Amino acid sequence: xxAELEFYFDFSSPYAYFAATRIDALAARHDxxxxxxxxxxxxxxxxxGNVPSPMVPIKGDYILRDFERTARHHxxxxxxxxxxxxxxxxxxxxxxxxxxxxxxxxAAEFARRVFSAYYTAGADIRELVVLSAIAAGLDIAPAALxxxxxxxxxxxxFRLASETALQRGVFGAPFVLADGEPFWGFDRFEQLESHLRxx
Amino acid sequence: xxAELEFYFDFSSPYAYFAATRIDALAARHDxxxxxxxxxxxxxxxxxGNVPSPMVPIKGDYILRDFERTARHHxxxxxxxxxxxxxxxxxxxxxxxxxxxxxxxxAAEFARRVFSAYYTAGADIRELVVLSAIAAGLDIAPAALxxxxxxxxxxxxFRLASETALQRGVFGAPFVLADGEPFWGFDRFEQLESHLRxx
Numbered sequence: 001x002x003a004e005l006e007f008y009f010d011f012s013s014p015y016a017y018f019a020a021t022r023i024d025a026l027a028a029r030h031d032x033x034x035x036x037x038x039x040x041x042x043x044x045x046x047x048x049g050n051v052p053s054p055m056v057p058i059k060g061d062y063i064l065r066d067f068e069r070t071a072r073h074h075x076x077x078x079x080x081x082x083x084x085x086x087x088x089x090x091x092x093x094x095x096x097x098x099x100x101x102x103x104x105x106x107a108a109e110f111a112r113r114v115f116s117a118y119y120t121a122g123a124d125i126r127e128l129v130v131l132s133a134i135a136a137g138l139d140i141a142p143a144a145l146x147x148x149x150x151x152x153x154x155x156x157x158f159r160l161a162s163e164t165a166l167q168r169g170v171f172g173a174p175f176v177l178a179d180g181e182p183f184w185g186f187d188r189f190e191q192l193e194s195h196l197r198x199x
Numbered sequence: 200x201x202a203e204l205e206f207y208f209d210f211s212s213p214y215a216y217f218a219a220t221r222i223d224a225l226a227a228r229h230d231x232x233x234x235x236x237x238x239x240x241x242x243x244x245x246x247x248g249n250v251p252s253p254m255v256p257i258k259g260d261y262i263l264r265d266f267e268r269t270a271r272h273h274x275x276x277x278x279x280x281x282x283x284x285x286x287x288x289x290x291x292x293x294x295x296x297x298x299x300x301x302x303x304x305x306a307a308e309f310a311r312r313v314f315s316a317y318y319t320a321g322a323d324i325r326e327l328v329v330l331s332a333i334a335a336g337l338d339i340a341p342a343a344l345x346x347x348x349x350x351x352x353x354x355x356x357f358r359l360a361s362e363t364a365l366q367r368g369v370f371g372a373p374f375v376l377a378d379g380e381p382f383w384g385f386d387r388f389e390q391l392e393s394h395l396r397x398x
Contacts (some may be wrong), residue, residue, distance in 0.1 A: 048256045052202050057247045059370040062381055171258040182261055187386040191272050 005034045006177040008170045009039040010109075011088040011125060014067040014078065018186045019174035021076050024108075030196035032178075036108040038092040041173055043162040045097045048171050054085055060119060068165045070186070074172040086126055089158070090149060094131045097148030098140065106138055113137065204233045205376040207369045209240040209309075210287040210324060213266040213277065216314045217385045220275050223307075225388060226286040229395035235307040237291040240372055245371050254283055269385070272351035276319045285324075285325055287356070289348060289392055293330045295357040296347030297339065310337065 001164040007023050009016035027034045045052065046054055053063045064080065071078030091114050099107035113134045123130045128149070132142035165175075169182055176192055177185040179199055183192045200267040206222050208215035226233045244251060252262045263279065270277030290313050295377055298306035314334045322329045327348070331341035364374075368381055375382040375391055378398055382391045 046351070048258060049250070050255050050258060051248070051250065056370070058368060059247060059249060059383075062368065062370065062383060064382070066383070066387075069390060074394060094340070169257060169261065171255070171261065182264070184258075184261060184265070185386075187384075188265075191268060194272060195270050 003032070003179055005032050006037055006168075007034050008037045008165050008173055008175040008177075010039055010110075010173045011114055011118060012041065012085045013173045013187050014080075014119060015070070015186045016072060016174040017078070017119045018074060019075055019176075019189065020112060020115045022074075022186075022189060023128070023156065023174075023176070026161075026193060026196075030199075032196060033106070035104065036095075036111050037090075037161065037165065038095050038111065039162045039165045039170065039173065040087075040089060040092055040158070043159070044166050044171060045084075047166055048092050050171065066172065079120060079122060081118050082120050083124055083126075084116045086124075088125070090128065091125045091131060091152050092161075093149045093158045094135070094145060096161065097133070097145065098138075099152070100154070101144070101148060101156070102138075102140060106140070110134060110138060110140075202231070202378055204231050205236055205367070206233050207238050207372055207374040208240055208311055208375075209372045210290050210310075210317060211240065211284045212372045213279075213318060214269075214303045214385045216277070216318045217269060217273065217275055217375040218375075218388065219314045221310060221385075221388060222373075222375070225392060225395075227241045228392075229398075230392070231395065234303065235294075235310050236360065236364065237287075237294050237310065237357070238361045238364045238369065239286075239288060239357070241286065242358070243365050243370060246365055249370065251284065255358065272318055278319060279322050280317050280323075282323055282325075283324075283373050287324070287363075290324045290329065290330060291360075292348045292353050293334070293356045295360065296344065296350070297334070297337075299353070299356070300343070300347060301337075301339060305339070309333060309337060309339075344374060369386060 005027050023034050054060045095107050095111055114125050117134060118125045128146060132145055135145045137140060138162050172184050173188055177190060178195055181195055204226050222233050261287045294306050294310055295310050313324050316333060317324045329346060331344055334344045335341060371383050375387055377391060377394055380394055
């Protein structure tokens, strides 16, 4: 069995970041590969009417604490970014363009570095200068990235990504589809692994 | 260390039921006891503005599937009740009265049996006849239970329970407070156990 895992995420979700640090190794243990698919959660929540957890009174305070504790529990480096939560249109478009122009492997590596820059170094990943520096580390020219982000095709493709995800049943992030079976949340990775073991 | 764990739940939450099947053994492994505290989630959600997961479009379908899968994953008997979700005012009041009249141990055992009747036998636990039968199994007279449920003191005490819980930071269920540290969800029992191990 070699069907790809579909890994949906929004850079603005710390749980998606935790998942991003583990998904490739988890997949590899079961001879699977991962397709990294950025979405924009606010676009999805607009349709479902869901309220982002950090915005719910009382729950919001708990969630911030849970981010820290969950990171510690799993041994993942994490520091709450100064700007949080943020709208991740620009990094989402950047990744969309990189996937089209440089292939999915480069795009996934870009995503890993964006997550890390945001959640370990506190970089403002909405800023073009930050994204350009990350792209440069992957031998992608800043000018090409900037043009890519601003192209209508990329804007439309990233907009469609959230719509397609929603049609596939994705209502939050991280979200993994494995052989059609849906897993929502980093805390379902144990069940995801059970599924892959049994598949 | 022998501080009690505060275990907040609503009979209408399958995740609370899963937690209820494990909380006592988990506590006992660390020489702790459990205080079973029923609340009414809709009263809490009214304050926080949270939307119950089964009511969110798309997410609702996933959650029903996740109940089944999570039960299977942990080897817990579970069958989606015909009436679901329900308003659990009557079983909540019943437990509140039993705790006052017969002590917390009887009340916890009543709660375990109510959960089991609802999630394994599909009994409609809003019905007095169902609650009376469960109480009778604990040598509690149905007439006394019925009078207890209808007393103003019990109604007020159960109403206050959700208010007090909210003041303690409880915004959902299951919710455990261990030495002041909050754990929301059955999927945080691993972190709860880590905490107890380290405390």
